[in-house]
Amino acid sequence: MLGSNHIRVRCEDGVTRMGRIKGKIKKRLWIREGDLLIVVPWDFQDEKCDIIYRYIRPQVEWLQKNNYLSK
Structure with a gap:
């Protein structure tokens, strides 16, 4: 967490990005x-x-169990 509505996110493509949490999710x-x-x-x-x-x-575990995500 960087404060306010910003967060540092490590993406699947290997890039670290600064993410903005939208108001609805915030x-x-x-x-x-x-x-x-x-x-x-x-x-x-x-x-x-x-x-x-x-x-x-539980959603992440279900996605992994059903092979939608790799570990």
């Missing part, structure tokens, strides 16, 4: 270290992204 969800997130990189700045969704632990 009010409803707590994002912790180690969470699985869906992010959308910005078109004009590749080092920044928007956080769209956070998976909770």
